[in-house]
Amino acid sequence: MFYLDFLIVILCFKPFRCRSLPAQRKYMRSPLIPEMATQEVQLNETLAHLKTESETLKSKLEEERAKLHDVELHQVAEKVEGLGQFVMKTRRTLKGHGNKVLCMDWCKDKRRIVSSSQDGKVIVWDAFTTNKEHAVTMPCTWVMACAYAPSGCAVACGGLDNKCSVYPLSLDKNENLAAKKKSVAMHTNYLSACSFTNSDMQILTSSGDGTCALWDVESGQLLQSFHGHAADVLCLDLAPSETGNTFVSGGCDKKANVWDMRSGQCIQSFETHESDINSVRYYPSGDAFASGSDDATCRLYDLRADREVAIYSKESIIFGVSSVDFSLSGRLLFGGYNDYTINVWDVLKGTRVSILFGHENRVSTLRVSPDGTAFSTGSWDHTLRVCDDCYFFIGIKYNQNLCTFNFTPCAPDKPPLSLTATHLPKYSNLKKHIYRST
């Protein structure tokens, strides 16, 4: 009966009539039903057709991008004055974590820092005084993501628990923060990064399950999800508020994708890195972004030119970059590396202007403060450091006593960036000296 059924189907659905000829019988003996075979052949053809179309589109994309590549960034910036050497100094060391510091974020008040570590602790510090203001113990280890809310009233963190939890911060230090915890995001793999959008109400997360998602904090509802990465998404950064509702994410598939937050669509995609992208950060104007990767390079991608415009690398640097951030004007790019150092790059010229030692293990996270006066780094050596640079000034020495009238920043080996007239004319003919701040 079974065979009869399949036969009946053949008669019903086949486009041509079966004639009882010996040749037909032989044809019928083949294991696949011809109709199914035709369908599969059709599918294969369409698949192959789509594959060739995607290949042609990819090469067309490369062609278009190459057409507009008329000059390199450092060539355009040749006439710009060089920066000279910077000397960076550690101003504060925050000790208190019992294990590797994995992530940190500044509060908008430019003073507080939240940091998270491998042992599940999340600590809120006052960076000026190095005091710990709040401490929370998460129920999971490897808290890989933490973020400060724009209002300064809450922190979000998550990691191996696959969730993002928001803790409202209270002024009462004795209050148990864990009691007020709110679980917002739910992923199917570890949480790699999280960030509040412009308000305390929405949070953007990226996860090891290859997706990013936008959540409503109050209800915990998923507002938008972003699919497109082929592997774990390791980092994300929101565009500066003036430029609109986009964000960039980087992942283990070596791709950096720019997404539209409202539609969930990937707008642009960049794949020039040779290894996992650990960190992405928007340029302050919002027209470009930098990425740091395990291939020991940082790269700058311009969104309007739709291509990579600069690579920051040196042959002597072989360890991966864990985190990158720009200074306020975008001229300096700070990179935290797995060889325990921080390299500072001149974004326009592509050269390194400073290298900072001090950490005793790999630098896992780096952020510049909101007002740009300092930058903070977290490391696997359990500490966080707040650093800035020593400035060089032009001052006037008078009568063995230091008498400085003009703090005009300059580099020691180059002419000053700007030279202002002295306030008291009778000192103007005295010798000007170069001083270094402590």
Added chain:
Amino acid sequence: MSSSVLLSQHPAPNPTHTTRRLYIFFSHSKNTAKMSGSNLVAMKKVVQQLRFEASINRVKVSQAAADLQQFCMQNALQDPLLTGVSSSTNPFRPQKVCSFL
């Protein structure tokens, strides 16, 4: 499968009933067809995405680089890490006298 039992049957009254049996019997072929079907959907998405990406407007690198440079120059003086501010405004720096180089 016997090939002698062929051809001489009348059409089935209930096609869905037979289709169900067909599913079971030819699960292998059906699965490959299904897999190709989902591959097809995935490939269509990829092609759609590539078409979208290929159609965006681009500017020349020289123009983009010039804009980046202009932004840097405009904001250079407001960048404390680049040009420095005095100790009174930078809370992290100690309030000490400078040393003569």
